[in-house]
Amino acid sequence: MISLHEGRGTRTKKPPAQTLVLGLTVAGCSPRIWRRLVVREAMWLARLHDSIQVAFDWFDYQTHTFTLGDVRLGNPAKAVGISIEDDRDVTLLDAELAKRGAMAYDYHFGEGWRVDIRVEAVLPLVKGEIYPRCLAGDRAGPPEDCGGVEAYQDMLACIQEPSTELGREWLEWLGPLHDVERCDLALINKGLKKFSK
Numbered sequence: 423m424i425s426l427h428e429g430r431g432t433r434t435k436k437p438p439a440q441t442l443v444l445g446l447t448v449a450g451c452s453p454r455i456w457r458r459l460v461v462r463e464a465m466w467l468a469r470l471h472d473s474i475q476v477a478f479d480w481f482d483y484q485t486h487t488f489t490l491g492d493v494r495l496g497n498p499a500k501a502v503g504i505s506i507e508d509d510r511d512v513t514l515l516d517a518e519l520a521k522r523g524a525m526a527y528d529y530h531f532g533e534g535w536r537v538d539i540r541v542e543a544v545l546p547l548v549k550g551e552i553y554p555r556c557l558a559g560d561r562a563g564p565p566e567d568c569g570g571v572e573a574y575q576d577m578l579a580c581i582q583e584p585s586t587e588l589g590r591e592w593l594e595w596l597g598p599l600h601d602v603e604r605c606d607l608a609l610i611n612k613g614l615k616k617f618s619k
Contacts, residue, residue, distance in 0.1 A: 423617045424535060425460060434600035434601060440520070442542040443460050443545065444458070444478065444539055445540045449536040449537065450571040455564065456561075458556065458558040459556055465514050467514065472617060472619060476617075478564070485497045485529075486528060487506055488526070489526040489529050490522060495506065519541060520544045521570045525539050552615065554614050555618075556614060562602050580592045581596070581602070
């Protein structure tokens with residue numbers, strides 16, 4: 423007797439779509455600068471890069487890499503001793519981020535910004551929800567061209583003394599609307615909306 427399913431092979435059930443709750447912390451900054459993003463596990467790493475740029479109010483002027491163990495993904499490059507694979511071809515699922523639990527994101531190699539990324543939760547995808555989105559955070563992202571972590575820490579000290587020459591210079595450079603204490607979730611989520619599907 424011939425089965426109705428004969429010749430169709432075994433049917434493998436597609437795993438349910440998941441989301442990852444990611445904790446992102448700018449390394450070396452005190453007080454701590456952080457964001458909590460919820461993203462689809464099917465998100466491309468290149469799109470996560472775009473989301474990090476929005477979350478910290480950076481402008482994507484510089485090179486970036488994600489580091490997962492021995493693998494580096496980002497702006498593709500092959501140089502002596504360095505091989506960076508293209509992050510446009512890899513999803514968070516492909517990178518097994520849920521299983522790994524963490525990775526590093528480096529941005530602007532000259533200034534050396536690093537964002538430590540930790541998986542805080544793996545949740546089912548909820549139909550009708552917007553992904554990616556920022557759930558929480560603290561403090562404004564460090565200004566992109568301020569000179570790196572050490573210069574940023576010096577800047578914070580200088581603006582505490584606005585009557586000094588350096589304090590005035592930094593405050594003028596930052597502009598009157600910049601508030602180092604403020605993390606504007608509404609503005610971040612407005613920027614992230616262009617990446618939702």
